[in-house]
Amino acid sequence: MVEGVEQVLPPNFCVTLVRGAGPDEVIGILGGADPVPIVSAQTALLAEDAVRERVDEHGVPHPSDLMYVVATRLGGWTMVIEPNGYLCTDRDVVRALSAAGELVSFYYNENTTPSFTWAAGGRELVRFNPGYPDELYGAEPGRLDGLLTELGFTFGGYGDDPGDDPGDDPDDDDFDADFQERTFALMERMTGVRWDAEHLHAATFRCAGVGGPGSRVAAEPWYAEVREALEAYVADPGDWTGEDFEGWGRRGVTDRRVRALGSAGPAVYDEDRAMAMAIAFAPAELIGRIFMWAWERPFRAAGLVDEPWFGRVRDLVHRGEPVPAQDVQVVEQALDPYLATTVFLPFRQDRAHRANIARGLVVQWDSVNPAADLCWQFARTGAADGRPMPQLFADLWRDFPELRDVVIPPPQPPPRERDAVRRKREARERDAERWRLEDLRNTWGGRIPADPRLLEPDVQSATLGLVPHDRDLIDRIAEAGPRTQRAMAAWAARYCCTRSGMIAEDWVEAGVTALERGAPPPPWFTDFDAAFARWRDVPVESITHRLSVSFGDHAPPPIDPAVFALQAVVMARDDDPLIAAMATVRDAMHLGDPAATSAAFRAAFDLP
Structure with a gap:
């Protein structure tokens, strides 16, 4: 029994054993050339993306239309693994690979029908679905019946239940959930070679992009660059793509x-x-x-x-x-x-x-x-x-x-960046920049701010709430000097307190007046908790904060207008005048008709 291979093989695969041709010869038959050696199946199989795309000398990416195969010697056989591939199920490929010997192949994809193939001397002897092996095809379909029975393959999956039509698909309860294990055992019995996860971890695989029998892709000038990308992967499997998902x-x-x-x-x-x-x-x-x-x-x-x-x-x-x-x-x-x-x-x-x-x-x-x-x-x-x-x-x-x-040695120098890899990296960087700019345009209502301060995270979080209401107003506020921005924040704070009715409270009026005069805040406006405690007439130390998370299309709970007002008075004193102005004007938009609020604000500061 083949042990532990599910930890090594990808979710979708084609595993083929070929007798009569070595790894490099198999790759040549499949339309590839000059394979790259990579140790360990896990490492080799992850190099698939290196051959899927090429970037020309102008920096334009193109699909290579190559299929990826890895091959290694296994006793007197050559093992070929295709991650997400099915080339060795093609009948022309089966004939070509088995012409000088024998082929045993197992294709599995979670979205399509699995397939087992046995061929020798260029003749397809047996082909069947190992999950439902009732129907066998090929030149000698009965040759494996005894071995299939011995290994426990499930037969009789078609038409067992009353009312089944002969053309119906097999019933789910007839499906053999262990067919993968049985199929690998079948391959082992037929070839006489044993392999497991440990062997796949230690083996050296010959790896290449291939175009299929008769293909001339290996003669294309860009094919050497695909191989170069594979070599770059070997030099640094963890970072050859430059994606740097971990952020190192x-x-x-x-x-x-x-x-x-x-x-x-x-x-x-x-x-x-x-x-x-x-x-x-x-x-x-x-x-x-x-x-x-x-x-x-x-x-x-x-x-x-x-x-x-x-x-x-x-x-x-x-x-x-x-x-x-x-x-x-x-x-x-x-x-x-x-x-x-x-x-x-x-x-x-x-x-x-x-x-x-x-x-x-x-x-x-x-x-x-x-x-x-x-x-x-x-x-x-x-x-x-x-x-x-x-x-x-x-x-x-x-x-x-x-x-x-622990001795920390000097850092290793980064590997030399090959031309093919550089072009791929530069193409990705251009794509990333294009998507970044498009995302910024969408975020900022179609116009990215010219002022770089507006793109700073803290400023942006205080500002974006204004985008749907008055995109131009954001630029006018950013153009104002710090002193004017402080005045804008004070205006918005009074506006919020007036709209919410909180300005009728003497202690709120005192806080807003101190803000307008540039005086220190009263003790109940030193921070939001202090203001909230004064509003609710509770000790500050009794206030707790609770986080709630909602999923789906539920609307967020409404916020009391008084809360907006108190927050505006506190935010108006932010250390950054730009953040103070943006955050308070944003809150003002929430408390009144945005168009009317914007018009009043523009009039107050003579903004075009």
Whole structure:
């Protein structure tokens, strides 16, 4: 039986074994040339995108129309894997690859019908759907009947139920859910070669873009650049595309050994750079001890490490073995009282959320590498720990002083950027810039501000609420000097208090008057909590803040006009006069007819 291949193969694949032709010869038959060697199936299969697109000398991207294959020797056979491909199901390809020997192929796609093919000497002997193997085709369709029965393939899926028409699709309850496992076992029995995930991890694959038998794409000038993109991938699999999903480039990190901390690594790097660097270069033995220390932390805080079941679970996690479902349930139940007091709002009362946190500590996930796995463990521990991440790292430095002795070597120089890769990067950057500008135009009502201050995040968040009401007014406010902007903010604050009726309160009038005079605020307007407490006549310390999250098309709850008014008086004193003006005028628009409010504001400041 082929073990663990589901961890290596992509969701959709075609796996083919060919006898009588080596890897490079197979790639030549398929219309490719000069394959690139890549170690490990996982690494090789992820290079698919490198051949799907090319960028010409003018920087224009084009689909290459190539299919991607990886091939390696497997005993006396050549294994060919196509991620998301189906080339080896084509009858001309089957004939060409089996002409000098034999072919056994299994195609699977979650959206189409799976297919198994056996051919020899250029003749297709058997072809069938391994999920419903009742109907077999080919020159000798009965040749595999005994072996299929022996391996447990399910027959009789057509027309078993009363009322079924002969042309109907098979019934769902006739489907063989284990057909993938049986098909791989069939391939092993037919070829006599055994392979598993460990073999695929260690094998060297010959990788190329191909155009199909008889194709002349390998002679195209740009084909060499597709190969160059594959070579760039080999030089740096984690960053050859320049996508930088984890944001290491924004942090100025180019060393691949640090980038290998994975998608959870940047959070560690941002919190404690020295810790991230030490983990990136720490020996495996130290990484293993820290992993278990971090894993035990929430259990220790919950007082569970002396429970009879804990040692069994800890040993399984330490060995990297699956924790049985019943033990996972024990962990969920035992941690729940502790998590109920440590998980933050709004999920404090959500037991399902707490169960997910507990399950995340003991259910295995796909391993990237020990250092990256440790960074993810920090995230999982932090979710369950209830203590801030700085405390986690402070305790880690204390308990593992040897981390300070980890030698941090000089950073590796970035790999040389090949021309084909440079063109792809530049094309992506142009696309990204085009989309960025289009998004800005949509955000700003069709006209991107010329004043760069308006694009600063804090200013933008205070300003965008004005876009639907008076886009031109935003530019007029931005053009005004700081003194005028302060006056604009004071005008908008009085407007809000008048519209809401709050100006009738003496203490509100006093706050607005002080604002207009440039005097310090009364104590009840030093911040919003103080103003809210005065309005509600409650102590400031009694005020709590609650976050609510709604999903779907539900309208947000209405905000009391008084709240807008109080906020406007406070916001009018923001340190940045531009933010003060924008935020208060925005609030004023909410409290009156926007057109009338805009007209009154423009008249007050003689704005065109």
